[in-house]
Amino acid sequence: MSDRKELLQVRGLQTTFFTDDGEIPAVDNVDFSVREGEILGIVGESGCGKSVSALSIMGLVPSPPGKITGGQIIFDGKDLTKLSQKEMRKVRGNDVAMIFQEPMTSLNPLFTIGNQLMEAVLIHHKDWSKKQARNRAVEMMQLVGLPRAEELIKEYPHQLSGGMRQRVMIAMALVCDPKVLIADEPTTALDVTIQAQILQLMKELNKRLNTAVIMITHDLGVVAETCERVIVMYGGQVVEEGPVQLIFNDPQHPYTKGLIQSVPDMRFKKQRLYSIPGSVPKPGSIRTGCRFAARCEFVLDQCSVTNPDLYQTSPVHNTRCFLYEEKEVSLIDRAVVES
Amino acid sequence: ACSSDSKDDGKDESTGGKEKKEKTLIFGRGGDSVSLDPIAVTDGESYKVTQNLFETLINFGEQDTTLKPGLAKSWKAAKDGLSYTFELQEGIKFHDGTDFNAEAVVKNFERWMSGNAETRPYFASMFGGFNGDKAAVIKSVVADGDYKVVITLNRPQAPFLKNLAMVPFGIASPTAFEKDGKKFGDNPVGTGPFKFVSWKRNDSVTIEKFANYWQDGLPKLDKIVFKTYPENSARLNALIKGEIDLADGINPSDATSIEDNADLQLFKRPSMNVGYLGLTVTRPPFDNVKVRQAVNYAIDKQAIIDAFFEGQAEVAKNPMPPVISGYNEDVKGYDYDPAKAKALLKEAGYDGKEIELWAMPVPRPYMPDGQKVAEAIQKNLADVGMKAKIVSYEWATYLEKAEKGEADAFLLGWTGDNGDADNFLYTLLDESNIGSNNYTFFKNAETHELMLKAQTEVNEAKRNKLYKKAQEILSEEAPWVPLAHSTPLLAGRADVLNFWPHPTGSDKLDKVDFK
Amino acid sequence: MTEPLLKVKGLKKYFPIHRGMLGKVSGQVKAVDDVSFYVNKGETLGIVGESGCGKSTTGRMLMRLLEPTEGSIEFDGKLLSDLSKEEMRKARREIQMVFQDPYASLNPRHSIGKILEEPLIVHGIGDARERKKKVIEFLEIVGLSSYHAKRYPHQFSGGQRQRIGIARALMTNPKLIIADEPVSALDVSIQAQVLNLMQDLQKELKLTYIFIAHDLGVVRHISDRVGVMYLGKMVELADSESLYSNPLHPYSKALLSAVPVPDPNFTREQILIKGDIPSPSNPPTGCTFHTRCPFKMEICTKVVPVLTEVEKGHSVACHLYNEQGQQ
Amino acid sequence: MSEMAPNATIDIVVQQDQSVGPWKEAWRSFKKSKAALVGAGIVVFFVLLAILGPWITTEGINDQVLKDRLQPPSAEHWFGTDDFGRDIFSRIVHGARISLMVGFVSVIGSVVVGSVLGILAGYYGRWIDTIISRIFDIMLAFPSMLLAIAVVSVLGPSLQNALIAIAIINVPNFGRLIRSKVLSIKQEEYIASAKAIGMKDTRILFSHILPNSMTPVMVQGTLAIATAIIEAAALGFLGLGAQAPAPEWGKMLADARIYLINAPWTMIFPGLAIMLTVLGFNLMGDGLRDALDPKMKS
Amino acid sequence: MLHYIGKRLLQLIPVLLGMTFIVFMIIRAIPGDPAQVILGQQATKESVASLRASLGLDNPWYIQYFDYLGSLFTGDLGESMRTKVAVSSELWPYLAATLELALCAMILAVIIGVNAGIISAWFQNSWFDYLAMIIALVGVSMPIFWLGLMGQWVFGIQLDLLPTSGRDDARNPVDPVTYLYVVDTIIHGRFDQLWEVFKHLILPATALATIPMAIIARMTRSSMLEVMRSDYVRTARAKGQKMFWVVYKHALKNAIIPVLTIIGLQMGLLLGGAILTETIFSWPGIGRYIYEAIGFRDYPVIQSGILVVAFIFVMINLIVDILYSLIDPRIKYD
Numbered sequence A: 001m002s003d004r005k006e007l008l009q010v011r012g013l014q015t016t017f018f019t020d021d022g023e024i025p026a027v028d029n030v031d032f033s034v035r036e037g038e039i040l041g042i043v044g045e046s047g048c049g050k051s052v053s054a055l056s057i058m059g060l061v062p063s064p065p066g067k068i069t070g071g072q073i074i075f076d077g078k079d080l081t082k083l084s085q086k087e088m089r090k091v092r093g094n095d096v097a098m099i100f101q102e103p104m105t106s107l108n109p110l111f112t113i114g115n116q117l118m119e120a121v122l123i124h125h126k127d128w129s130k131k132q133a134r135n136r137a138v139e140m141m142q143l144v145g146l147p148r149a150e151e152l153i154k155e156y157p158h159q160l161s162g163g164m165r166q167r168v169m170i171a172m173a174l175v176c177d178p179k180v181l182i183a184d185e186p187t188t189a190l191d192v193t194i195q196a197q198i199l200q201l202m203k204e205l206n207k208r209l210n211t212a213v214i215m216i217t218h219d220l221g222v223v224a225e226t227c228e229r230v231i232v233m234y235g236g237q238v239v240e241e242g243p244v245q246l247i248f249n250d251p252q253h254p255y256t257k258g259l260i261q262s263v264p265d266m267r268f269k270k271q272r273l274y275s276i277p278g279s280v281p282k283p284g285s286i287r288t289g290c291r292f293a294a295r296c297e298f299v300l301d302q303c304s305v306t307n308p309d310l311y312q313t314s315p316v317h318n319t320r321c322f323l324y325e326e327k328e329v330s331l332i333d334r335a336v337v338e339s
Numbered sequence B: 001a002c003s004s005d006s007k008d009d010g011k012d013e014s015t016g017g018k019e020k021k022e023k024t025l026i027f028g029r030g031g032d033s034v035s036l037d038p039i040a041v042t043d044g045e046s047y048k049v050t051q052n053l054f055e056t057l058i059n060f061g062e063q064d065t066t067l068k069p070g071l072a073k074s075w076k077a078a079k080d081g082l083s084y085t086f087e088l089q090e091g092i093k094f095h096d097g098t099d100f101n102a103e104a105v106v107k108n109f110e111r112w113m114s115g116n117a118e119t120r121p122y123f124a125s126m127f128g129g130f131n132g133d134k135a136a137v138i139k140s141v142v143a144d145g146d147y148k149v150v151i152t153l154n155r156p157q158a159p160f161l162k163n164l165a166m167v168p169f170g171i172a173s174p175t176a177f178e179k180d181g182k183k184f185g186d187n188p189v190g191t192g193p194f195k196f197v198s199w200k201r202n203d204s205v206t207i208e209k210f211a212n213y214w215q216d217g218l219p220k221l222d223k224i225v226f227k228t229y230p231e232n233s234a235r236l237n238a239l240i241k242g243e244i245d246l247a248d249g250i251n252p253s254d255a256t257s258i259e260d261n262a263d264l265q266l267f268k269r270p271s272m273n274v275g276y277l278g279l280t281v282t283r284p285p286f287d288n289v290k291v292r293q294a295v296n297y298a299i300d301k302q303a304i305i306d307a308f309f310e311g312q313a314e315v316a317k318n319p320m321p322p323v324i325s326g327y328n329e330d331v332k333g334y335d336y337d338p339a340k341a342k343a344l345l346k347e348a349g350y351d352g353k354e355i356e357l358w359a360m361p362v363p364r365p366y367m368p369d370g371q372k373v374a375e376a377i378q379k380n381l382a383d384v385g386m387k388a389k390i391v392s393y394e395w396a397t398y399l400e401k402a403e404k405g406e407a408d409a410f411l412l413g414w415t416g417d418n419g420d421a422d423n424f425l426y427t428l429l430d431e432s433n434i435g436s437n438n439y440t441f442f443k444n445a446e447t448h449e450l451m452l453k454a455q456t457e458v459n460e461a462k463r464n465k466l467y468k469k470a471q472e473i474l475s476e477e478a479p480w481v482p483l484a485h486s487t488p489l490l491a492g493r494a495d496v497l498n499f500w501p502h503p504t505g506s507d508k509l510d511k512v513d514f515k
Numbered sequence C: 001m002t003e004p005l006l007k008v009k010g011l012k013k014y015f016p017i018h019r020g021m022l023g024k025v026s027g028q029v030k031a032v033d034d035v036s037f038y039v040n041k042g043e044t045l046g047i048v049g050e051s052g053c054g055k056s057t058t059g060r061m062l063m064r065l066l067e068p069t070e071g072s073i074e075f076d077g078k079l080l081s082d083l084s085k086e087e088m089r090k091a092r093r094e095i096q097m098v099f100q101d102p103y104a105s106l107n108p109r110h111s112i113g114k115i116l117e118e119p120l121i122v123h124g125i126g127d128a129r130e131r132k133k134k135v136i137e138f139l140e141i142v143g144l145s146s147y148h149a150k151r152y153p154h155q156f157s158g159g160q161r162q163r164i165g166i167a168r169a170l171m172t173n174p175k176l177i178i179a180d181e182p183v184s185a186l187d188v189s190i191q192a193q194v195l196n197l198m199q200d201l202q203k204e205l206k207l208t209y210i211f212i213a214h215d216l217g218v219v220r221h222i223s224d225r226v227g228v229m230y231l232g233k234m235v236e237l238a239d240s241e242s243l244y245s246n247p248l249h250p251y252s253k254a255l256l257s258a259v260p261v262p263d264p265n266f267t268r269e270q271i272l273i274k275g276d277i278p279s280p281s282n283p284p285t286g287c288t289f290h291t292r293c294p295f296k297m298e299i300c301t302k303v304v305p306v307l308t309e310v311e312k313g314h315s316v317a318c319h320l321y322n323e324q325g326q327q
Numbered sequence D: 001m002s003e004m005a006p007n008a009t010i011d012i013v014v015q016q017d018q019s020v021g022p023w024k025e026a027w028r029s030f031k032k033s034k035a036a037l038v039g040a041g042i043v044v045f046f047v048l049l050a051i052l053g054p055w056i057t058t059e060g061i062n063d064q065v066l067k068d069r070l071q072p073p074s075a076e077h078w079f080g081t082d083d084f085g086r087d088i089f090s091r092i093v094h095g096a097r098i099s100l101m102v103g104f105v106s107v108i109g110s111v112v113v114g115s116v117l118g119i120l121a122g123y124y125g126r127w128i129d130t131i132i133s134r135i136f137d138i139m140l141a142f143p144s145m146l147l148a149i150a151v152v153s154v155l156g157p158s159l160q161n162a163l164i165a166i167a168i169i170n171v172p173n174f175g176r177l178i179r180s181k182v183l184s185i186k187q188e189e190y191i192a193s194a195k196a197i198g199m200k201d202t203r204i205l206f207s208h209i210l211p212n213s214m215t216p217v218m219v220q221g222t223l224a225i226a227t228a229i230i231e232a233a234a235l236g237f238l239g240l241g242a243q244a245p246a247p248e249w250g251k252m253l254a255d256a257r258i259y260l261i262n263a264p265w266t267m268i269f270p271g272l273a274i275m276l277t278v279l280g281f282n283l284m285g286d287g288l289r290d291a292l293d294p295k296m297k298s
Numbered sequence E: 001m002l003h004y005i006g007k008r009l010l011q012l013i014p015v016l017l018g019m020t021f022i023v024f025m026i027i028r029a030i031p032g033d034p035a036q037v038i039l040g041q042q043a044t045k046e047s048v049a050s051l052r053a054s055l056g057l058d059n060p061w062y063i064q065y066f067d068y069l070g071s072l073f074t075g076d077l078g079e080s081m082r083t084k085v086a087v088s089s090e091l092w093p094y095l096a097a098t099l100e101l102a103l104c105a106m107i108l109a110v111i112i113g114v115n116a117g118i119i120s121a122w123f124q125n126s127w128f129d130y131l132a133m134i135i136a137l138v139g140v141s142m143p144i145f146w147l148g149l150m151g152q153w154v155f156g157i158q159l160d161l162l163p164t165s166g167r168d169d170a171r172n173p174v175d176p177v178t179y180l181y182v183v184d185t186i187i188h189g190r191f192d193q194l195w196e197v198f199k200h201l202i203l204p205a206t207a208l209a210t211i212p213m214a215i216i217a218r219m220t221r222s223s224m225l226e227v228m229r230s231d232y233v234r235t236a237r238a239k240g241q242k243m244f245w246v247v248y249k250h251a252l253k254n255a256i257i258p259v260l261t262i263i264g265l266q267m268g269l270l271l272g273g274a275i276l277t278e279t280i281f282s283w284p285g286i287g288r289y290i291y292e293a294i295g296f297r298d299y300p301v302i303q304s305g306i307l308v309v310a311f312i313f314v315m316i317n318l319i320v321d322i323l324y325s326l327i328d329p330r331i332k333y334d
């Protein structure tokens, strides 16, 4: 797993929103990388900066008020943050594609499904004929398991159910064979049974097309079920990173621990749920020290003063917590690698 | 750049490609005509056009109301004033090619006399009533040969001939009005120097030279377009820009700038009107003659004229303008004398009650801006201790309410129809016109008698004497504050020749030409 | 066993579909179609099901915020469906509701103090001083402080707002609380806080809950008994232990197997059901689930299965169990 | 572990200042908009003019000095004099009172009538709604300027009647706005929750629906004041509004129009006064909308 | 669709009936006697009375009303009391003049307003945005009669670039066929006149366009801003689509729907509300026609004129609704 090539590297990414209420560092020094063909999960509570990170990669941070204020996003040897609008457009949809949380609103209601799919093809294949584009669209629709593709192509989004729309979105994202697919909470708006279908589809496509997937979600169940590697975010920062097994079996950061424990498990009845006290901080409200310090039960004096670094506790496991500051070196030998 | 393809229509009138320049005069005015059948309407804007399409048996003078031959070469009145004989011009043709003759005149009279108030609104006002009406002046109209007409009256009417000279009584082609009936007003046919071409409602009326016009060398112009510009300023703009050649309804305030403009010339229409402040004699405090006189002293007419007529008016002292025969030069009138006014008010025991001062909502030739005049009067009255509140209604309402005597004091005026004293004094101040044009409800036995006498007096000198006496009494009784006899202004491009505005407001344009 | 606190029989709600400007009724949405259940004092009945299956409609009918098309609701011995409008208004003191969207359900122009005091005023409980005292008491009960009373909804986080919603429901000392997806708008860590609070309150104040949710984990955690709804019908109703360990209805099975489990080591056989939920305005004939059911039989397309108890305390509406001979 | 959710942590979130009501909150976001502040500034300026008029100006509204007619702006007459030799500056200052009064009073009138009708229609629905909505349809289909002219024709031209006419033509706008607002608020969950606690309908109406439907009315009302001022000026321009010698701006414009070429200042300043006042209300309305009701569309 | 249109037209009937009634009652309430107005100051009392009788004004109001309704149902709009011409034949030239002016103004307003709105939204907070929105705000704050007069003064008088009044050059008049002069000149192939007609249109159309233009620009901007934040615009951008197409294809089509409503409303307002513009620019339009008819108490003209304007207004709304369904596949009228 670890020997797979790193496709996309995010280094020290900083994305800030300049609002009337002041600067909001929505993404604050985030590092991670995506490897060829893997499914990387990003979890965290609402507002922790998952979507903004994804949008930063796509160069789609709403601006104004948002702006990438630091860091690099390296893809294919290029720093995406330095590309011109024009160059960036070539990357979007072609190399890196994205699907969004709300299949209901992510398709333009006034254009047919076919029109929107073909548009995606024609943008990056300017030499293709309409017919070729159409064929490609139909082919993709069949790939994502949409029935009656030939008819659907003439229909409008509102005539489709949520699940079907999300399939269309996936087809649209994959239509130009991107190397990375970012899925921002692709199933939260869907019902459980439909969600299961979509997740299944994404796993299949990942295997078949070898497209790397960044799966953004707040549902630990989804992460456990689909991802190989996981990044946990809190308050605009990565607080823990590692293979899915390690994150669930040996969570290190107090937030990750709390998060995992506070989910009611359908398989058995817990007497009482663990709950992390307090609430998710408003971005921009805390600037010094560990973002989680106020809610942390292991809080140390230094936590409220300095923000800990992301310590590598094993070759594949990183944690942003002072509790692991010392373990960083010593743990290196004890690398528990599962592949 | 006229396109050549317009030649294909085969229209001989197509403006394109003509070598000799057509002489077209564009006459800008304030409103559209209502109908081009002169007998069917009462509005000046219609007359402005029909004056040039039709001719009357008798004409007014070039710039006054003296009587001149028209379609009738000559006429004779019987001694008792009960019958008139007209000798008609021969060889005149209507625009439709039919002949003008005695029979045509008779048919016109029959048409007028058989109408009603709706279809011939002016006829009854001028000639007492229609066929069969008790008050009707005309008894019969008969042809005596081809070119002689005899009109018999029920009773003598002093201004009879003047009435006949009025635009509404233009002679129309019987063939045409018999054929078109009610629609005649859309397609008028007369004997005038110009014939009707087209009418775009609320926009323009076009008339053109009548080639077979009976007076040699006339008209000078090939075409006249009467174009409507409701806004005075818009009309003046169009004139300045050369879009039109003549414009009436010029604001007095623009007079100097027009005179200073080498491209333009200013025309003054001889005044045949009076603008006045009526004091309703049935309403306190104006039921007291002293108060009425006080108000007469209080108002600074000259200042008002200077400000709102821009000097283009004459201070009035009588209810009729000086151009009309019978005008009494010797009436002293009231000077601006606030002190005297105050004294009179005191004498009258005026209680200081606020009065309503009605201001006309629309400009009229006799009062270019009633609102402003009212404001000035309000100030004058305030200076002598009479508080006035300015009130205004929409024009139709204004007249109706004033007619009912609901106003304390009101601004109004009158433009003469036929240039006769009767048309001012009797119409406006006689008791028989209370509820009609006598808005002040003024009633005086002496003047009543004088005016009735004058109506049937055929001798001009005797008549004038009667009217002069009446004017003295009216001045003393002071039902009005006569304000001004204004000189309505017109303006034209500098190259317009021979335009003589007529006091009645309907101008004959047959002699007008370009330099 | 004691009498149930709430008994619902044959509850139905059909919404007319208006078409055109003149509002002609051209069809019906069978949002809830013949649902019966009961709730015992002190227990929690969970209701789960996918979006649009009629959970909220059921909840609202219990309070008569919506008038049922048909069916009876018996609460604490009284037939609610028979009460006059005014009587019902008074009866609401005993039944309270907690709503899904903690923001939308609080009037943005009212301070928290006012929001909490309102139920007391409406039911004429106490004088001004007592009411103020009670407001503060309940604020503290749900984990807020007295000074919060002066603040406005927009100044609170989602979890806090839901606490306020709960406090408001508690103000009149109700016996039954209907909670319509009270935690689905909340983040995981906050959701745990609210769930804990609700459980604590239940113990302390001897409350009875009807807990509506679509998250099966949450429902299992909080409920004693669980009903599964599909397209306006209750397809299975059982003790939560029994339901989760041994779901009988094919839909319940699919539903349970579709829920992602937060444990990467856990593998299970997934029953993926195909297709989407049919529209309630045009539900399938017979068993409404037959269009997606992997075990569909002839009879399913024709006959509507009835909810019957197949094991003790475990009822299911499925021909697989009702007509066992057929299998 | 935490027994009950600990109280101490809550303050982390609510670390903003104490109790900020919705109004204060709105005021805060209003203050942030420069445009809105400029607008409010203009409005306040004119309101002050209207109140302090008599003390600011040296001359009254009808101090005629006919010999000083149509003087161009000078140190003595900042905006020049009109055709009565009156000081245009003084008249404009006094005119502020008229325009503001027309704006406020007519809009308040339409808001009151519109609210009553809108609430009846929206809250009680059924045939009441049908009737009221149809009446609104009819009134909206009327060309509003003509309607105003007709109304003034019936009542007679005066400031008061112009005001009534303007109020009448604006009623359906407010009526509809409130009706739709009531309809949508009726669907809000806090209404359901009010019902759920056993609240009576009338109380729901007055304590929940009405206050919440007033925000768009305030926004719309501010903007409507702007239009009302223009409408009043238009009626004044046609001679159907305030009567002489009242210094109503539209009437001043109408009176000055014949001097456009010779004395343009008589025309320019009243026009600017109208524009500036209206601009002020428009800016303020925009600001209010952003502050109170960001989602509202005009 | 046809069915829907038919139904909407049917629903018009009560609205129009209500209109006729209200118009009728308002007009009768206006003091002032048509007969007196027609006959003028000079008329005698008797002639006024007899005219009243022959105009049917002596009948009780309900008889007059039902008479009017009756003739309406036979398609007769009555006859002008003043000019004695059938309103139906007299009306069209006025209506055409207004239609031409209003359409020109609207085209101007839509083209400039929509594009200014789009660009402002696209480059939110840019100098263009600020400038455009300031101009738009000043635009809505402008009394148009003042603007019109100022326009005449500057462009007509001082710069002498454009004619200040009327529809055509009186020296080279248009021969009316449809009374839409742009159309007429084209029919006649008189492109010299067409140019004149355009020149005459510029000032009044601009004055009339100012307010709708400003409103449309503001509306478009806010609608676009909302749409630009929407998910499907983000999707389009995520595909790599050019910003121009994102804006003009994806966003505009969605944003235009609320703008259409405004356009419809404004068009209605322009038709009946252009009185001042028509007066100032001596434009022989329907607004002034009715306004003058009010002055003359010409009942049939007022009644039928307002009715026709209202009818057009309602029809425009219907057209807007139909346009919705053409643009938005989610809207279906059966």
Ligand SMILES: Nc1ncnc2c1ncn2[C@@H]1O[C@H](COP(=O)(O)OP(=O)(O)OP(=O)(O)O)[C@@H](O)[C@H]1O
Binding pocket: A017, A019, A024, A026, A044, A045, A046, A047, A048, A049, A050, A051, A052, A053, A062, A065, A066, A218, A283
């Ligand atoms: N357009 C914006 N303007 C201002 N702040 C923004 C904007 N978009 C995002 N933010 C801020 O950035 C923070 C991170 O947002 P982001 O959308 O990445 O959260 P998320 O982790 O995706 O949450 P969710 O699970 O709710 O989608 C938010 O808390 C928000 O305050």
Ligand SMILES: Nc1ncnc2c1ncn2[C@@H]1O[C@H](COP(=O)(O)OP(=O)(O)OP(=O)(O)O)[C@@H](O)[C@H]1O
Binding pocket: C015, C016, C029, C030, C031, C032, C049, C050, C051, C052, C053, C054, C055, C056, C057, C058, C214, C280
């Ligand atoms: N007022 C209404 N008019 C018409 N149909 C309605 C109405 N309210 C609900 N419905 C329909 O009734 C069905 C059930 O709705 P309900 O809100 O009860 O579902 P739910 O199970 O609560 O769904 P969710 O999980 O999305 O809240 C849905 O199909 C809905 O469209």
Ligand SMILES: [Mg+2]
Binding pocket: A050, A051, A052, A184, A185
């Ligand atoms: Mg997100």
Ligand SMILES: [Mg+2]
Binding pocket: C055, C056, C057, C180, C181
């Ligand atoms: Mg629900």
